[in-house]
Amino acid sequence: MPGLPHPHDPAAREDHEQHGTRQDGQQPTVQWAQWDEARRIAYGLPQPLPNILLPLAQCQDEVLAEAVTAEMPVPHYASAAADGWAVAGDGPWRIRVPQPTETDERLLLTLPPEKRMLPVVELTAGEATHVNTGDAVPFGTTAVLEAHRGHVVPADPTAQIPEDTEHGRKPEEGDTLEDATPAAPLVKNQDVRAVGEEIEQGDLLLRAGRKLNPVHLGLAASAGHDMLPVRRRPRVTVLLGFANVVEDGIPGPGEVRDSLSLQLPAVLHELGANVDQVRRVADGAQGTVSALTESPMGANSLLDARAEIVVTTGGTGHGEDDHVRQALEELDAHLIIDGVAQEPAHGVILAKLPEDGPVVLALPGSPLSAITGLLTVGHALIAGATGEGMPVTRRITAGQGLDPAGVTRIIPAYLQDGRVVPEPATGPAMLSGLAHADVLLVVPEDGMKPGQDMEVVPLPWRV
Structure with missing residues (x-):
């Protein structure tokens, strides 16, 4: 030939x-x-x-093909931001506690432990119930009173009430909750994570073209996504x-x-x-x-x-x-x-x-x-x-000169003090220069002079 x-x-x-x-x-x-x-x-x-949909677990390092919006608000329910008391209105407050699902104790024992108590789902003005960080607060909650500020007054001070060895006396239905620091009044939604506080439903979650990392995947999951559109x-x-x-x-x-x-x-x-x-x-x-x-x-x-x-x-x-x-x-x-x-x-x-x-x-x-x-x-x-854009190159100042070779050279190079310097091992069979390189340096036919503005190709594993 x-x-x-x-x-x-x-x-x-x-x-x-x-x-x-x-x-x-x-x-x-x-x-x-x-x-x-x-x-x-x-x-x-x-x-x-064509773009494809992949489960979140398979999206690591893939490129997002389309902008993604939130399927639901984050958080999607109002929750407590501190351990303490969900309160409605001004204090003092009458304490409400979860009640048994069944009055017959024998029937109650047949239920799974998590279904034996009915949570307090609504408060009216002047009522309170205990919550832990992350718990859904009842409807009507105006603020969360931190645990160290709450002082419980028993409804019947003479009653013999069992002690909780870790937390002290267990509050009962009808006890009164008082604010131990009234000089610092509660403000509306204090220590309450409101619905959509971080992200509203429909908000832009991730822009197209992002290379997806583990945090992106976690964010997408928190906003209701199971799959994402990525470039095939x-x-x-x-x-x-x-x-x-x-x-x-x-x-x-x-x-x-x-x-x-x-x-x-x-x-x-x-x-x-x-x-x-x-x-x-x-x-x-x-x-x-x-x-x-x-x-x-x-x-x-x-x-x-x-x-x-x-x-x-x-x-x-x-x-x-x-x-x-x-x-x-x-x-x-x-x-x-x-x-x-x-x-x-x-x-x-x-x-x-x-x-x-x-x-x-x-x-x-x-x-x-x-x-x-x-x-x-x-x-x-x-x-x-x-469907991505043309791979971009960068411009970096040359740190040293190279003689003309009569042909364009694409050689491994490293960055030093903001300048690009050729690696010494640049033969076609040599890998040591590329192994230590930061970029590929494009040297034109007429060579390179110190201080010259040079084109470089970023290495994907160094970006």
């Missing part, structure tokens, strides 16, 4: 610009797309997926090659320890996708063709058949190992992007399989190249599928 020109060869761009729409109505393949152009193309490729994650199948890969232990000469099977699914989830399968693919174009057209046998086959995005690694170069491009051409896939004019990850390919098949994001096989391509082109592709 004839190779493509070098990614920063001007002839490659001129050749692309001279071509219009293909005869089949599809846009021509963009060869060696600029890095920001590749992101825009990837973002506009998928149709946004695209389903992804990851296809990894076998060549010279060791999945555990210490690799031998000519072998490499597998890292992508661990990284790619985790990064894809951070970017908003769900990985249904990670599969090893037989080397060569035929192995890739089979993997893209045949679902495996067994329980996973249905999941695989429903993938909206397929991510592959390796085989995107222009040499003997160029099997991904060959497989895509055999399948009559539409190559949308064939190479990106950046280092690393210049071998990124973006294609669409025919008959409304999945989008294929083919990444280079070197670890840093693969992750860089995923964080740039892949992130934009996933954002387009979920």
Whole structure:
């Protein structure tokens, strides 16, 4: 297969610009797309997926698709904000206590303990009843008198009344409650949590676009929600090659320890996708063709058949190992992007399989190249599928200079004293720089000067 020109060869761009729409109505393949152009193309490729409803327990880290309002007020009943006495009107107050559900003690014992007493549900002026923090206050309550302010006067001071060893004498129906600190009169609704005090029914609870955290889920539950509308994650199948890969232990000469099977699914989830399968693919174009057209046998086959995005690694170069491009051409896939004019990850390919098949994001096989391509082109592709906005970049002042390289470089960098500084380990197979990085730094073809305003790509696990 004839190779493509070098990614920063001007002839490659001129050749692309001279071509219009293909005869089949599809846009021509963009060869060696600029890095920001590749992101825009990837973002506009998928149709946004429909939103879904998920139970609250499954909404952690999902993105809210629509604004959510309160189904009920919070609190939804008037309650005591302190231990003490619910009172109605001015004191002193006649004490009321819960009464037995049954007058016949034998019948009373047949009931569950929690149903043996009738609570006081209403107070009229001059009445009071004991409440604990969080208890519903009776209808007619004007305030809660804290326990230390209440002084109980027995209705019959001579009566022999049993003592409560923890709280002293038990109040009885008809006893009188007095305020021990009348110089500080009660105000209306003192120590009463009113209905809707925090949130009224219909109030805006959560705005669309929020990444849901545990507190959001608790708030939604407190306002009456069981499910929330979230953006649906695209389903992804990851296809990894076998060549010279060791999945555990210490690799031998000519072998490499597998890292992508661990990284790619985790990064894809951070970017908003769900990985249904990670599969090893037989080397060569035929192995890739089979993997893209045949679902495996067994329980996973249905999941695989429903993938909206397929991510592959390796085989995107222009040499003997160029099997991904060959497989895509055999399948009559539409190559949308064939190479990106950046280092690393210049071998990124973006294609669409025919008959409304999945989008294929083919990444280079070197670890840093693969992750860089995923964080740039892949992130934009996933954002387009979920209906989110284009992934944003930031501007940060350069902390040092870099010589021109003739090609855009996307390299790991860290922040120091408000400035961005490149990590030293930036080779396509190196992960140590990215492991310690805060951002990806976009270095243009003409290099970087200290103090220059630079574009950076935030890392999802550092946001």
